[in-house]
Structures are given as structure tokens and as C-alpha cells.
Amino acid sequence: MKTSAAEIIREYGPFPGVDRVNGVTFDGRHVWIASGDRLIAIDPDTGETVRSIDVASHAGTAFDGVHLWQIAEDLIQKIHPATGEVLASIPAPGGGGDSGLAWAEGTLWVGQHRGRKIHQVDPGTGTILRTIESDRIVTGVTWVDDELWHGTWEGDESEVRHVDARTGEVFERLEMPPDTGVSGLESDGHDRFFCGSGGGGTVRIVRRPRRHAAAGDGPGIAAGRGGQVAAAARSGAAPASFVTVRPLLQPSQPAADHYRGKYFAPVSIPPRLIRRWRERAFRPKTLGALVMSAFPAIGRPTFRRTVMTRDGLLSFAQLV
Numbered sequence: 001m002k003t004s005a006a007e008i009i010r011e012y013g014p015f016p017g018v019d020r021v022n023g024v025t026f027d028g029r030h031v032w033i034a035s036g037d038r039l040i041a042i043d044p045d046t047g048e049t050v051r052s053i054d055v056a057s058h059a060g061t062a063f064d065g066v067h068l069w070q071i072a073e074d075l076i077q078k079i080h081p082a083t084g085e086v087l088a089s090i091p092a093p094g095g096g097g098d099s100g101l102a103w104a105e106g107t108l109w110v111g112q113h114r115g116r117k118i119h120q121v122d123p124g125t126g127t128i129l130r131t132i133e134s135d136r137i138v139t140g141v142t143w144v145d146d147e148l149w150h151g152t153w154e155g156d157e158s159e160v161r162h163v164d165a166r167t168g169e170v171f172e173r174l175e176m177p178p179d180t181g182v183s184g185l186e187s188d189g190h191d192r193f194f195c196g197s198g199g200g201g202t203v204r205i206v207r208r209p210r211r212h213a214a215a216g217d218g219p220g221i222a223a224g225r226g227g228q229v230a231a232a233a234r235s236g237a238a239p240a241s242f243v244t245v246r247p248l249l250q251p252s253q254p255a256a257d258h259y260r261g262k263y264f265a266p267v268s269i270p271p272r273l274i275r276r277w278r279e280r281a282f283r284p285k286t287l288g289a290l291v292m293s294a295f296p297a298i299g300r301p302t303f304r305r306t307v308m309t310r311d312g313l314l315s316f317a318q319l320v
Contacts, residue, residue, distance in 0.1 A: 006160060006174040006206045009192075012047040013202035015040065021196030021203060023061035023071065023101060024140070024184035027081065031194050033203060034061045034070060034184065039079070042203070044188075053084035060101025060140065060184060062108060069108060069123070071098050076108065078123070090126035093119040100141035100150060100185055111138035111150060118150060118168075132168040136161075140185025140196070144208065151182030151195065158182045160193055160206060174206060 012031070013021075023034035030041035030050055034057030041050040056072035063069070067087065068079040074096040078088040092098040093110055100111030100118075107129060108121045118141055120130040132148075136159070140151030148165040152158060158181045162172040176182060176195075184196030193206040 001170050001172065003173045003175065004209065006176045008177070008180075008204050009207050010047075010205040011202050012042055012044075012205075013197075013200075015042075015049055015201060018201045020199045020201055021183055022057060022059050024186045024194045024196045024203060025061040025063045025068065025101075026186050026188055026194060027063045027068075031186070031203060032061055032063070032068065033196065034059065039068065039070065039084075053079065053081070055079060055084055055086065059099050059113075060111060061186075062101040062103045064103040064123075069101060069103065071101055071110075074098075076101070076110070076121075076123075076126070090121070090123065093121055093126070093128050099137075099139050099183075102141040102143055102186075104143040104148075109141050109143070109148070111141045113137055113139065118148075132163070132165065134163070134168055135170075139181070139183050142185045142187045142193070144187035144189060149185065149187070149193070151185040153181040153183065153198070160185065160195065172209065174209070176206075180204070 015033075015035075017038075018033070018035045018040065020036065021033045022036060025032045026044075031044050033040050033042065036057060037054065039053040039055055039057050039061065041052065042048065043050050053068075055070060055077070057070050058073055059071035061068065061070050063081075068081050070077050070079055071092055072089075074092050074094075075089045076092050076098075077086045079086055094112040094115055094117075097113050097115055098110055099113040100109075102109040105120070106123075108123050110119045110121050111117075112119060114137055116134045116137060118132040118134065118138060119128050121128055134150065134152075136152035137154050138150050139153045139158075140160075142149050147162050149160060149162050151160055156179045158176040160174040160176070160182060161170050163170050181198045181200075182195045183198035184194075186194045187208065188194065191208045193208055195204045195206055197204060
């Protein structure tokens with residue numbers, strides 16, 4: 001396990017009327033913070049507030065490429081970001097003891113605070129599809145590339161951790177300075193983490209370490225992660241559905257049942273990759289065979305196009 005000091009490169013706030021930050025997400029243009037009774041959008045370039053939505057926001061916040069998701073007491077609410085309308089709600093797995101929230105694999109990933117767990121949850125029903133144990137209190141959750149990260153905060157010690165999405169094993173720890181907590185965690189899809197400061201009422205930006213191959217990294221399925229969804233949305237590319245395939249981690253049976261016959265998270269495929277596809281820069285039969293070998297439990301998907309991402313991971317878009 002690698003341990004290093006967190007590099008804080010910027011801090012937003014404090015903000016007028018905001019006593020604490022309960023959750024953080026990023027929609028590609030704005031950083032959203034949960035302040036208790038409002039969701040507040042912040043311009044990441046200037047650090048200024050742009051707009052707000054009056055809605056209960058007691059813990060984690062997530063963005064799925066179209067809608068915001070917000071923990072409110074013992075519920076997770078789906079919110080229209082333009083109107084603030086609550087479109088749907090599901091029970092939170094911790095029954096009110098929930099913390100971080102992220103969107104990935106077409107599902108919600110929910111931190112259970114003092115329960116020291118991270119749950120993968122069906123966004124339509126609230127059914128728990130998978131549970132990962134942690135040895136620390138969980139205060140935020142995010143995905144970036146193929147990595148699951150979560151925040152911790154106990155006493156005056158706080159960390160941002162990269163963990164194994166199957167076992168919870170810790171691969172890497174970024175230690176925050178003393179008395180600097182993390183309450184809510186989100187990635188921008190690249191090299192920055194947005195970290196809420198709890199009662200400090202601010203958001204800190206922590207630099208994500210350069211990508212490395214951690215022991216135990218390997219096959220798995222991870223799709224439509226919040227920061228990447230946001231980054232893709234910001235690019236202005238046409239929306240499509242995609243999933244990144246890593247051959248080792250197979251979904252649990254509940255997860256396989258959830259995915260069978262369903263679409264994955266809405267994201268945008270960069271135009272340059274679409275151009276390369278049209279120019280036949282990739283060999284679809286070979287790539288398609290690799291995709292199918294990684295999906296024995298899910299069934300045969302319908303392909304629209306197959307692309308290779310910049311980090312070399314295999315991705316495909318389903319028909320929408």
C-alpha cells in the first residue's frame with residue numbers, strides 16, 4: 001500500500017449562508033455542494049456560486065450525466081438539475097446513516113458512514129447489489145477511470161483512499177493535513193478530487209496521483225463513473241451508453257440480474273474516437289470478442305460501436 005501526503009492545490013469558499021458541506025459532485029461545468037437545505041452550483045474556475053436549488057441535502061451528492069442524486073435523511077432523491085423537481089426517490093441503504101454518493105456502472109455507490117461500508121445500489125429500486133467493507137468511517141465515494149476512491153474522517157485524521165472494488169483492500173492513501181476533514185468526495189474525471197470540508201463550509205481540491213498499476217488491479221466492470229460522465233458531458237460529444245471492460249472482476253449475481261437487458265449510464269463518446277472508428281482504426285471483431293469474453297453472466301449485448309479509450313481500456317457503446 002502506498003501512502004503519501006495529500007496535495008491541496010486550491011480551496012473554494014466559505015460561501016454565504018453555508019455552514020457545512022455534506023456532499024460534492026461535478027456535472028462537467030459546475031461543482032455542486034450539498035449544504036443541508038440547498039444544492040449550490042459553483043464555477044470551478046472562479047470559485048463563485050452560480051445558482052442553487054432548494055432541496056434537502058444532508059449527505060452525499062452524485063451526477064449521472066443527466067440528473068442529480070441526493071441523500072436526504074433516509075432517502076436518495078433523483079433531482080432535475082434545471083428545475084429542482086424531485087423526480088423519484090429510493091430508500092438509502094444505511095437508513096439515514098449514509099454519507100458519500102457516486103454514480104458508476106449505471107448504479108449508485110453509497111457510503112455508509114459509521115457502518116464502514118460502501119454499497120452498490122440499483123437506482124430504480126434501492127436494492128443492494130454489492131457491499132464492500134472498509135476499516136474506516138466512509139465520508140465520500142467517487143470513481144475515476146477504473147479506480148474506486150473514498151474519503152475517511154476519524155478524530156483529527158482524514159484520508160482519501162483508493163480501494164479494491166471487490167474486497168475493500170486499500171491500494172493507496174492520501175493523508176490530509178491534521179484537522180482537515182473530508183465530507184463528500186468527487187473526481188473531475190482527470191487529476192483533481194473535490195473534497196468537502198464538513199463544518200468548514202469549503203471545498204478543497206486535492207491532486208490525484210499519477211495513475212499507476214496497483215497490486216490486485218485487474219479485470220472488472222466499471223461504467224459511467226461520475227467524474228468521467230461529467231467530463232464527457234462537458235466535451236459536448238453526442239451522448240451514448242458505454243461500459244469499460246476489465247476482464248477480472250465479474251459482477252455478483254444480483255448485479256448480473258440488474259444489468260441483463262438494460263442500458264448503462266448515459267455518457268458522451270469523444271468525437272475523435274468516433275472518427276477513428278469510422279476510419280476503421282480499430283479491429284471490431286477482435287475487440288468484440290474481448291468484450292464478450294468479459295460478459296458471460298450478463299448475456300450478449302447489442303453493439304453500436306466499439307472504441308479503445310485513451311488509457312487502453314476496452315469500451316463499447318450500446319444502442320440507445
